[in-house]
Amino acid sequence: MGANLNVAVIVKLEPDFSEGNVSYNADGTLNRAETKSILGPHSAIASSAAFYAKVRYDARIMVGTMGPPIADSALAQAQLLCDADELHLYSDRIFAGADTLATAEVLKTGVLKAEGGKMDIVFSGHRASDGETGQTGPQTAWKLGFTFLGNVIDYDVDIENRVVRAKRLISLQAFYDVIEEVEAPLPVFIAIDPSYKASFNTVSQRLTFDKYREEAKTRSQNYKQYLKVFNAQQLGVDPKLVGLPGSPTIVYKVEKIPKAKASRKAEVVDGSSREQLRKVAAKMYEVLGGIVIK
Amino acid sequence: MSGSDKYQHVYVVIEHEDGKLVPVSLEMLGEARRLMDGFNKKYSADERVVAVVLGHDVRKLCEELIFYGADAVIYADSPVLRYTRNLVDTKVISKIAASKELASKFASDASIFVKPRYMFFAADSIGRHLSSTVLAELESGLASDINKLVIEDLVIKHEHKTKGQPMMYEKTLEMYRPDFSGFLWTTILCLDNRNPAIAREYHPQACSIIPGVFTPIERDETRRGAIVDYAPTFDECELKVKILDRKIVKSAVDFDSHKVVVSFGRGIKDAPEQNIKLVAELAKQLEAEVGVSLPISKKPFPISEGISSTYMIPDRVIGTSGRKVAPLLYVAVGISGAMQHIAGMKESGFVVVVNPDDESPIKDECDIFIKGRMEDVIPLLLEELRKQKPAIEVRK
Numbered sequence: 057m058g059a060n061l062n063v064a065v066i067v068k069l070e071p072d073f074s075e076g077n078v079s080y081n082a083d084g085t086l087n088r089a090e091t092k093s094i095l096g097p098h099s100a101i102a103s104s105a106a107f108y109a110k111v112r113y114d115a116r117i118m119v120g121t122m123g124p125p126i127a128d129s130a131l132a133q134a135q136l137l138c139d140a141d142e143l144h145l146y147s148d149r150i151f152a153g154a155d156t157l158a159t160a161e162v163l164k165t166g167v168l169k170a171e172g173g174k175m176d177i178v179f180s181g182h183r184a185s186d187g188e189t190g191q192t193g194p195q196t197a198w199k200l201g202f203t204f205l206g207n208v209i210d211y212d213v214d215i216e217n218r219v220v221r222a223k224r225l226i227s228l229q230a231f232y233d234v235i236e237e238v239e240a241p242l243p244v245f246i247a248i249d250p251s252y253k254a255s256f257n258t259v260s261q262r263l264t265f266d267k268y269r270e271e272a273k274t275r276s277q278n279y280k281q282y283l284k285v286f287n288a289q290q291l292g293v294d295p296k297l298v299g300l301p302g303s304p305t306i307v308y309k310v311e312k313i314p315k316a317k318a319s320r321k322a323e324v325v326d327g328s329s330r331e332q333l334r335k336v337a338a339k340m341y342e343v344l345g346g347i348v349i350k
Numbered sequence: 351m352s353g354s355d356k357y358q359h360v361y362v363v364i365e366h367e368d369g370k371l372v373p374v375s376l377e378m379l380g381e382a383r384r385l386m387d388g389f390n391k392k393y394s395a396d397e398r399v400v401a402v403v404l405g406h407d408v409r410k411l412c413e414e415l416i417f418y419g420a421d422a423v424i425y426a427d428s429p430v431l432r433y434t435r436n437l438v439d440t441k442v443i444s445k446i447a448a449s450k451e452l453a454s455k456f457a458s459d460a461s462i463f464v465k466p467r468y469m470f471f472a473a474d475s476i477g478r479h480l481s482s483t484v485l486a487e488l489e490s491g492l493a494s495d496i497n498k499l500v501i502e503d504l505v506i507k508h509e510h511k512t513k514g515q516p517m518m519y520e521k522t523l524e525m526y527r528p529d530f531s532g533f534l535w536t537t538i539l540c541l542d543n544r545n546p547a548i549a550r551e552y553h554p555q556a557c558s559i560i561p562g563v564f565t566p567i568e569r570d571e572t573r574r575g576a577i578v579d580y581a582p583t584f585d586e587c588e589l590k591v592k593i594l595d596r597k598i599v600k601s602a603v604d605f606d607s608h609k610v611v612v613s614f615g616r617g618i619k620d621a622p623e624q625n626i627k628l629v630a631e632l633a634k635q636l637e638a639e640v641g642v643s644l645p646i647s648k649k650p651f652p653i654s655e656g657i658s659s660t661y662m663i664p665d666r667v668i669g670t671s672g673r674k675v676a677p678l679l680y681v682a683v684g685i686s687g688a689m690q691h692i693a694g695m696k697e698s699g700f701v702v703v704v705n706p707d708d709e710s711p712i713k714d715e716c717d718i719f720i721k722g723r724m725e726d727v728i729p730l731l732l733e734e735l736r737k738q739k740p741a742i743e744v745r746k
Contacts, residue, residue: 073645073648073650074649074650074651074652075616075619075622075650075651075652078650086529086530097648097649155491156482156492157485157486157489157491157492160486185530185648186530188494188495188529188530189494189495190478190479190482190494191478191481191482191492191494193482194436194479194482194483194486195482195483195485195486197483198440198482198483198486198487199486203436203437203590203591204436204437204479204483205436205591206436206475206478206479207475221594225475226475226476227474227475228367228372228474228475228476229372229373229374229472229474229561229562230372230373231367231370231372232598232599232600232601233598233599233600233601234596234597234598234599235596235597235599236433236593236595236596236597237593237594237595237596237597238435238591238592238593238594239591239592239594240590240591240592241590247479250664296548296550300509300510301510301543301545301548302548303491304489304490304491304492304540304541304552305491305492305493305538305539305540305541306508306511306538306539306541307536307537307538308504308506308524308537308538308539309536309537310534310535310536310537311534311535311537312533312534312535313528313532313533313534313535313689315711315714317714318714318715319696319714319715320701320714320715320716320717321717322703322713322714322716322717322718322719323717323718323719324708324713324719324721325718325719325720325721326720326721326722327704327706327720327721327722327723327726327727327730328722328726328727328730330730330734333720333727333730333731333734334734334738336702336718336720336731336734337731337734337735337737337738338738339700339718340636340679340681340700340702340735341735341738341739343678343679343699343700344609344610344636344678344679
């Protein structure tokens, strides 16, 4: 019997920016060799959003990632969060160095490999913590021909009518934020907003939640049983459209951002001197008080 | 030179909220104007700055866009386009970008026009996604979150692009993006594949631009330009996303109505929980809103959920990835001063910094630099502020 809903999550293995795991060079740049890698925080939120579909709609879940063989650890971490039924790793030397468009080509092809190409919802995170472009999700959606819904903070699926209702959070520079409620027929691609939080309101939902949570723990410990690895040939991608050859953009150079000219002349104060801090406090009030009088 | 190339002009995708221009739109136009003035002079060319605007009742915006630097405006007006929807907007913008007919309405010779040479979008919640899907549709390259642009003739030698041979790429857009640390600049180029094995042309060269970085040109009512009406037709399937409701919400974080902003950064690391509480106390004493540096929004420290979800959030980020603030008094605690943070606070009235390292870049951006660890400095400073407060209020 097929599932009511087929769901995919695309995730990324990223540097772990948490203190103790992240390492910076003396010049403030990331020391990649010394920094550990984990499932990216936004990928984790996307996985939780997929888990909601599992609990609410008994969705079947595939988690996919493009990366080197060690990226399977990101899949295992995602499986723990969403109780995935399948884990797909798209891994091939020729994928290396891909920009967002060439990455999207691999991910699109990968998503269509699962469930005989009958995918209903694909989730991605808001953006990666290292690349930070936020482009890969929408570009994958476009290549899939799925309706793209970005900044989604809440969603539900009307299984019978095959439509998604979602709330999106849009920030408008110099105006305000807008919460927009939209409706779109399946299939859709959802980029989950960082503020997304699933809520399970009924007792039966919580019981289902607990059941799948337990299952996820067991599965994740044995994640290799659920893992399929695809190289370029197995995926059937056109080598001209992936990796460096398929990337319109290149990184031309990386440089230190030059220090701007000093814009202020600081008075240096000894932080252990009560006398000097007394003057600082007075100055702070003066700065504020002066305006109040005006 | 004019009209001699398949790829011409810069198209700037304008954003507005129900007919009111979002500031980044004018900032992009300003930068496009400066770039193309230089371009036309250098190459004896006549390529245009073209504003592209979609919406309902947007005809009235067109003159304004010309006053702010556009040579031409292509507008698509329809009730269907009132609020931005990724799918239909992507289709309309892509059709506009690939239309020779529309280009011929503002340029004398558009006979060989295929697509724009360059394309700019805003790096915000709308433009970030729109740029991605439009460039996926146009099958070209896109760089995100740009804060510097240069047009250059570059000799490129690349394993794939040029098969290892040095080749001249004229009129190449160097797109600079600051990385997450704020200390590195990466230059992205979008280049045709000239290697015969993978030959392919990639135009437009496109990017999304960080709001608040570039300056609009001065509004000039004497500027004139072509206004081109594009009447889009829609497929039913392009309209399948329905907007059911739209609610305006105010962020819980409010920098604008506070005279003081107190921000903290990774310098809290020795005792994150206690130090955030100290910063919050200082903010309370100064009736300040609390800001953070970008790394903090990535929640690098394990702390209690309440404090984490109150303070370590993207809404509080000050800098090019967050908000630009200009309070009377800005207090930066444990922030080293990456360029992208400085850009968000440099217009503050008076700046006080607490930092143990007097080599850190923020020293050049403050009026008083208190050298010391926040654990030691803030309690003393708080004491002094509390002692003096009654006197200050009496004096008022």
